[in-house]
Amino acid sequence: MARVGDSYCWLIADDPAACPYLGAQEAHLLSDVRRRNREKCVGCEELRHDLAELRRTGGPLLEALTAILDEALNRCRPILRTLQIKEELLDILRHLSHSLQLALDPDEILYKGLVAFTAGSSLGFNRGLALLVEEGMLCGYFALGPRDGEEAARIWQEVNERGTTLADLLQYSPEVFAREREKFRPWLERFRFALSESPFREAFSLPIPHAPEAGRVLEITPEAPLPEVLREFYREATFWIVPLLSHEERPLGALLLDNFLTGRPISAEDRLAMELFAMEIAVALERGLAHTELREKVEMLEEAYRRIQEHQQTIIRLREEAAVAEMTLQLTHTIKNPVVAIGGLARHLHKKLDEHSPYRRFTAAIAQEASRLEETVQDFVKFAALKYATERHPVDVNGILELLAHEKMETLRHGPPIRWHLDLAPVPPILADERQLYHCVENIVNNAIEAMSDGGDLFIESRRSDDAILIIVRDTGPGLTEEAARNLFKPFFTTKPTGSGLGLYTSKQIVESLGGELQLLRQLGQGCEVVIRLPIPEAPSETSTEGEFGARRAS
Incomplete structure (x- = not known):
C-alpha cells in the first residue's frame, strides 16, 4: 500500500518521495496533485491497492464508493491505454517529422524511419526492412532490428539501462547504419523483386483509402504465397508491407515490418499511424533522391565544363604549337639551302686547292661546320615533324x-x-x-x-x-x-x-x-x-x- 506517513501518495504534493513512477520530464506533476491523479494515478496499481484497503477498513458508504471507483477504473483502463498509445504515436511522429526536415541522405532517412517504427511500445515492431526501387526493381537496402531473441533481449536491456530516449535513437550515425546493414547484408543482397511480383504488385496497387480502416498497409500471413527468399526469411511470421510513394504515386520503395518475436498483431489505429509515418518518410526520401540525382547531374555538368575548358586550352595550345612548327619549318628551310650551298662550295674548293695550300684548313673547317649546321637543321625539321x-x-x-x-x-x-x-x-x-x-x-x-x-x-x-x-x-x-x-x-x-x-x-x-x-x-x-x-x-x-x-x- 502506498502510504506515506498518515496519508496516501496520491494525496501528497511537493514530495519527490511520494511517487517513484514520475519521470525526469514529469516533475511538474509533484505540485499539481489533481493532474497527477488524472495522468498517473488512474492507471497505477498502487491506487487500486489503496482502494481495496479502504474498502476493508471503512464503512458501507466508503465500501460502495470504492467499489464504484474501482469499476470505473476498470472501464477506463483500455481508454487510458489507447490515449497513452496515441500520445506516444503523436510524440514519435513529431520527433520523426522534425528529424527528417533537413535530411537529404537516403541512408539517414531510412534509418530514422525504421527507428520510428521499431522504437517505443506503441508500434514497437520487432524488426524493419527497407527496399528501394533501383532500375525498375525493388532491392534490399537496409534493415534494423535483432536477428534473434537473444540479441533482442540484449538490445532492450541496453536501452533501458542507458535510459535512451527517442531523440537519442533518432540521432543518425553512419557507423551504426553500416553496422546494422552489415548484419543483414546476406539477405539484403538476395532481396531483388520485380514491382509486378506478388505481393508487391498488390501493395503498390492498393487504392488511396477513403477511411482509416481501409488503409494502404498490406498484411502478409504465413499462408500467403511469397517469393522463396521472403518465405525463407520470414518463415511462419506475419509481416506488413507499407509502400513508399512519391507525390505522383510513383513507387519509391517499401518498408517490411514484423513482430517475429512477440507475435503482436496490429490494430486499425496502428495501420493509420503506419501510413502517417510512411508518408513522412516518403516525402523526405523523394526529396533526398531528387537531391542526390541533382547533385550527380551538377557533378556531370561540372566535369563536362572542366573537359570543355581542357579541350579549349588544348586547341589553343595546338594552334600555338602548329604556328611554332610552321615557323620552325620555314626558318629551317630558309637556312638549309644556304648552308647546303656553303658546305658544297667549301668541299669543292677544298678539292681544288693544292694539297700544301694554307687555305685547305680553312675550307675543311667551313665544310665541317656546314655539315654540323646541316645536321642541326635536319634535327630541327625532324623534331617539328614528329612532335606535332x-x-x-x-x-x-x-x-x-x-x-x-x-x-x-x-x-x-x-x-x-x-x-x-x-x-x-x-x-x-x-x-x-x-x-x-x-x-x-x-x-x-x-x-x-x-x-x-x-x-x-x-x-x-x-x-x-x-x-x-x-x-x-x-x-x-x-x-x-x-x-x-x-x-x-x-x-x-x-x-x-x-x-x-x-x-x-x-x-x-x-x-x-x-x-x-x-x-x-x-x-x-x-x-x-x-x-x-x-x-x-x-x-x-x-x-x-x-x-x-x-x-x-x-x-
Whole structure:
C-alpha cells in the first residue's frame, strides 16, 4: 500500500518521495496533485491497492464508493491505454517529422524511419526492412532490428539501462547504419523483386483509402504465397508491407515490418499511424533522391565544363604549337639551302686547292661546320615533324623494333662490332603514329650505338607488364655520369662534339604524348638502360596494323 506517513501518495504534493513512477520530464506533476491523479494515478496499481484497503477498513458508504471507483477504473483502463498509445504515436511522429526536415541522405532517412517504427511500445515492431526501387526493381537496402531473441533481449536491456530516449535513437550515425546493414547484408543482397511480383504488385496497387480502416498497409500471413527468399526469411511470421510513394504515386520503395518475436498483431489505429509515418518518410526520401540525382547531374555538368575548358586550352595550345612548327619549318628551310650551298662550295674548293695550300684548313673547317649546321637543321625539321604528328592507329610494336634493328644492322655492317640481341615477347598493338614511334626508339638506339664506339652488346626487348607494353634498350657502353644522366633528356643537351641535343628530348616528348613514361637506368662503367612504358588501349581496334612500316618490312 502506498502510504506515506498518515496519508496516501496520491494525496501528497511537493514530495519527490511520494511517487517513484514520475519521470525526469514529469516533475511538474509533484505540485499539481489533481493532474497527477488524472495522468498517473488512474492507471497505477498502487491506487487500486489503496482502494481495496479502504474498502476493508471503512464503512458501507466508503465500501460502495470504492467499489464504484474501482469499476470505473476498470472501464477506463483500455481508454487510458489507447490515449497513452496515441500520445506516444503523436510524440514519435513529431520527433520523426522534425528529424527528417533537413535530411537529404537516403541512408539517414531510412534509418530514422525504421527507428520510428521499431522504437517505443506503441508500434514497437520487432524488426524493419527497407527496399528501394533501383532500375525498375525493388532491392534490399537496409534493415534494423535483432536477428534473434537473444540479441533482442540484449538490445532492450541496453536501452533501458542507458535510459535512451527517442531523440537519442533518432540521432543518425553512419557507423551504426553500416553496422546494422552489415548484419543483414546476406539477405539484403538476395532481396531483388520485380514491382509486378506478388505481393508487391498488390501493395503498390492498393487504392488511396477513403477511411482509416481501409488503409494502404498490406498484411502478409504465413499462408500467403511469397517469393522463396521472403518465405525463407520470414518463415511462419506475419509481416506488413507499407509502400513508399512519391507525390505522383510513383513507387519509391517499401518498408517490411514484423513482430517475429512477440507475435503482436496490429490494430486499425496502428495501420493509420503506419501510413502517417510512411508518408513522412516518403516525402523526405523523394526529396533526398531528387537531391542526390541533382547533385550527380551538377557533378556531370561540372566535369563536362572542366573537359570543355581542357579541350579549349588544348586547341589553343595546338594552334600555338602548329604556328611554332610552321615557323620552325620555314626558318629551317630558309637556312638549309644556304648552308647546303656553303658546305658544297667549301668541299669543292677544298678539292681544288693544292694539297700544301694554307687555305685547305680553312675550307675543311667551313665544310665541317656546314655539315654540323646541316645536321642541326635536319634535327630541327625532324623534331617539328614528329612532335606535332597527331594521326594514330593500331601499331605493331615488335614489327617496328624488328625493322629498326634490321636497318641499323645493314647501315653499321662496316662500323664498330655491335652484337645485336632481340628478345621480343608477344604484345598487343598500341595506338600511335608509326613514324613517330620508329624515330622515338631510333634516337635511343643511335645514342646507345654512339656510346659503344669500340663495339659491344646492344639489347632490344619488348614485354607486357599489366596494362602496359615495355620497350627496353640496353647497351654495354661506359655509362653516364650523374650530371649527364640528369640532363640527358633536356633540349639541346649533348655529350657529343656534334649534334643538336634534340634526339632524346624528342623521344621523351613522343612517349609522354602517347600517355607513357620514359625511364633511364644507368651505372657508371656498365652501360645504360632506357625503359619505355606505353599504355595498352582498353579496347584495341581490330584494324590491321600493317601500315607504312609493315609494307617496308614486307618488301
